Amino acid sequence: MNADEPDWNPTLRGQWEVHWNHQLRARLDGLTDDEYFWSPVPDAWSVRPRGSSTAPLQLGAGDFTMDHAFPAPAPAAFTTIAWRLGHVIVGVLAARNAAHFGAPAASYETWDYAGSAAAALDQLQAQLDVWLTGVRGLGEAGLPAPMGAKEPFPAAPMADLVLHIHRELIHHLSEVCLLRDLYLHTQPATNGATR
Numbered sequence: 001m002n003a004d005e006p007d008w009n010p011t012l013r014g015q016w017e018v019h020w021n022h023q024l025r026a027r028l029d030g031l032t033d034d035e036y037f038w039s040p041v042p043d044a045w046s047v048r049p050r051g052s053s054t055a056p057l058q059l060g061a062g063d064f065t066m067d068h069a070f071p072a073p074a075p076a077a078f079t080t081i082a083w084r085l086g087h088v089i090v091g092v093l094a095a096r097n098a099a100h101f102g103a104p105a106a107s108y109e110t111w112d113y114a115g116s117a118a119a120a121l122d123q124l125q126a127q128l129d130v131w132l133t134g135v136r137g138l139g140e141a142g143l144p145a146p147m148g149a150k151e152p153f154p155a156a157p158m159a160d161l162v163l164h165i166h167r168e169l170i171h172h173l174s175e176v177c178l179l180r181d182l183y184l185h186t187q188p189a190t191n192g193a194t195r
Helices: 008-028 033-037 081-101 117-138 158-186
Strands: 047-049 057-059 064-068
Touching: 008 117, 008 158, 033 081, 033 117, 033 158, 047 081, 064 081, 081 117, 081 158, 117 158
Parallel strands: none
Antiparallel strands: 047 064, 057 064
């Protein structure tokens, strides 16, 4: 690296880490199971006990499955906090951690989905830790390297994947925060609660 060039790896990690540490993480503290499973509209997709879903597909390997359909419905199904966290944990992070950073294989079909808010947040933190360690391990030299055949755009640089994953995290976890706000302001048992 030329001394006049910035070190892009900490900059890319910082994009996510600053948002997580100063905006998102505290907003997820205290997430309750009621919020996690809350369905603000009928027929919202969620994570459910195995055998209790009416969605076209129920994906997962454990006691809880994630609602899904292929092809996706139009308009897209509304999704709960549980579903959105499942998507972030598995589709955004765990699958990429497996593809690029030596983590165990992960897919929507084989994941053991969390049956509680606390377990989901633990899974999220664990996958974030693997992701950030993997990105740090890329150093500067790994950022321009091609993503490879496990991604839809194999010739694109890993830096593009890092930016994409961070956008996905910020986008979906902000949705989770919005759903928490909606829950707080619409559920009588929680009105007046502070967060």
